[in-house]
Amino acid sequence: MDAAAPHDRASPPVADHLLAWYDRHRRHLPWRAGPGETADPYRVWLSEIMLQQTTVATVGPYFRRFLERWPTVHDLAAAPSEEVMSAWAGLGYYARARNLHACARAVAGERGGVFPDTEAGLRALPGIGAYTAAAIAAIAFDRKATVVDGNVERVVARLFAVEEPMPAAKPTLRALAATLTPDRRPGDFAQAMMDLGATVCTPRRPACLSCPLSGSCDGRIAGIAEELPRKSPKAERPMRRGTAFVVLSGAGNLLLRVRPAKGMLGGMHEVPATPWDSKTGWRADPDDHEPVAGAVWIALPGIVRHGFTHYDLELEVLAARLRDQPAVPGGEWWPLDRLDDAALPTLMAKVVRHALAHLSR
Template sequence: MIAEEILPWYDKHARELPWRLSPRQKRANPNVLYADPYRVWLSEIMLQQTTVATVKGYYEKFLASWPTVNDLAKEDLDNVLSAWAGLGYYARARNLHKCAKVVADELGGVFPDTEEGLLKLPGVGPYTAAAIAAIAYDRPATVVDGNVERVIARYYALEDPLPGVKPQMKECAQQQTPYERAGDYAQAMMDLGATICTPRSPGCVICPIQTACLARKSGIAESLPKKAPKKEKPTRRTYAYLFLSDERGALLRRRPEKGLLGGMTEVPTGDWVKQGDAVRNPELDHLAQWTELEGVVKHTFTHFHFEITVLTSKISQNLDGIAEAVQGAWAHKTEFSGLALPTVMKKILRHADYI
């Protein structure tokens, strides 16, 4: 069993991360056996499709602002979105806030201690439920993230490509999940994938499970897991309308709650055209005289590339009327840090030399 080899390794080499209780910390605090479910949940939501290095700063900022799930539940959504800005995948932030409210208002501030109960929470899928159950409650839940998939694919020499091989990976991972120290085992597997069983140049010679690793024996470890050819991402295009006032700043508005960047703050844009050239928005066009900036702003989302042509206009009259027509509000640069401005909108403002 993998656990027999990897847990002694983890006891010596576990990464020190702000959301976990490492073996060293457990030895120093023998009365505290498992991590705080709130901290585990918060970190796991942040870590979805985001690196540990990026998450650390955001996690510590969130924890300083909202030390408990009850604190987070009481906060205004706009402030949560603002604190999240830059982490991407903003539906996670909206679900984070919604989940906090459910736990605080309906569950007395206590997270469920089973996968079944956790799966009922907003924004909590099978992976996150398993991670919280194992790490926070030491349930024998099978936790399979990208790091664990890589370890399992190599250990069993699973040569079918992703994503089709995922069910087989999960089945193999379940066979290895121990009943004791399940939380430490889950984190050990993640650490192994992150530090030794890496995508490129895996450190097989220092791996604690090298003896039974079938991919190492066959000399194919670095080629696994195999991936199906990626589909080419389409490119969407739009115009961004940057209204500027010496007196009031930039005119910004809130995006619809549903959809991409839902509830976030934006520079007003036209339609995001899926094919062909961007099309100017007549409702915004007629409100001012526009100057088109050279070049385009480029950004990439999960499923498409995005190109934005930026138009600017200096406004000195009818500021309130224009804000009403755009359904936005004026904001000075000094106020931007308190707004939920996603990265792509910051790029637009930088392109116009406004921040």
């Protein structure tokens, strides 16, 4: 990369401008320590895990519930896995929840509840990658660390007019970001960069007139800021199809299973279903996957649709009411009024809601 850029962006000017802007526009977030307050590493860590690929607005309620229920890393470590997964249900990327719990147990068990205060130490914990390690080191421990998330990549790409497409440009953008990181207030600087990206240097229609860095921004000067960072074209999402089985027992309980620990929706609850991880257009035969034998299946009208990161899914729903409540290998009979305690991902919550709406008629 080229360190000799057209403008002098030695860290004092840009960082000072940005920090001054941050002090004037600081947002109050549930996990953010007030001015002068000492950050709680547990809260910083918890929030950073939740914020991975997830918006501030979505995280807010989850963060509050977790903190109220498990105020310290020891409390979280002592919790049963099912409770953690249930509390996480709806947030998505469920490997985060599994790693969160594993990390809590590592910190509480092997480190006496004390988080590492270096990037390398943090990076070694489950669920903590380059971004999160740098963010915790900077925000919770005031370490000089270069925090690079999607916001920072966008800000830096525009500031230096980097036209190389993503994701190939990532190393370049990281190196350029490192040249900006100040010795003082690195945690505030990191949050300022992310806040700037989230509220001013937005993906579309950036508010350059309100930007504290506009005078230094090569992308704005060149008139290409909104086009940056450039991106390589992405593959389109295929459609997958399957059939879900909603089974109610005579006692009014719902049949659920726990999905395999790894992979899609790993460790979460599901209603029994055919496989859908197959080729486009192919649908497994429901007859081969009925969770209980001899039931009278009713094909419910309508389709449950759900979009995942890399494919879309359409599920038909077959429903059955049984007279009794047979034991089903790997199955759990859940009272309908206790479904809030199940670890139901949004897809499965949709299926259950869809089925109950029809069956209650």
